[in-house]
């Protein structure tokens with residue numbers, strides 16, 4: 284791939300802006316020698332932009348701790364966007380990063396962004412049965428039968444035609460529970476608790492597959508490592 288297209292696809296600038304970066308000497312090799320033309324031969328690994336290694340090529344996946352109040356959308360009219368939490372360059376990449384499913388505005392927690400269509404499909408398809416786990420604080424004490432109701436695969440949510448797939452509920456306290464689901468229906472967790480006469484006051488996604496939020500602070504992100512990707516799909520990684 285031509286070097287100008289490579290940099291443009293990584294979001295460094297438009298093809299015209301990138302041409303200027305070459306002319307200005309901002310694109311170099313690791314040893315500092317300038318790459319003056321987009322037609323020179325250089326591998327991404329040996330290239331530098333403003334002295335820094337290039338961002339990772341596609342496929343790229345980010346692990347993000349979404350705070351309450353930001354929206355999983357590209358539409359700036361909807362308020363603060365999750366894309367505002369990552370470097371602006373990442374928002375201009377081609378292929379584009381998109382969120383793996385959505386967390387609603389009032390829900391915090393583990394969110395993945397990826398440009399890998401295959402991964403996206405595998406993580407959101409209920410058939411692949413990747414468990415997403417949420418911790419909920421509830422407005423009212425649990426009745427006691429919720430785990431049974433959620434596990435049946437017969438729970439029909441308002442306005443839905445098909446019942447929810449079986450879900451797992453763990454009681455953490457009188458008004459606190461951990462719920463794991465394989466689907467990602469609109470406001471699913473809130474609607475499931477509404478269906479059993481309760482109301483979710485706060486909600487956090489704590490894991491996807493075996494990947495947990497860990498030490499990632501609210502609003503922070505990191506590049507997903509191979510071990511993270513293996514964890515979300517519950518794969519075993521071969522030792523190096």
Ligand code: URA
Nearest residue numbers: 386387390470472473
């Ligand atoms: N269920 C919800 O109600 N909200 C989310 O953001 C995710 C699952």
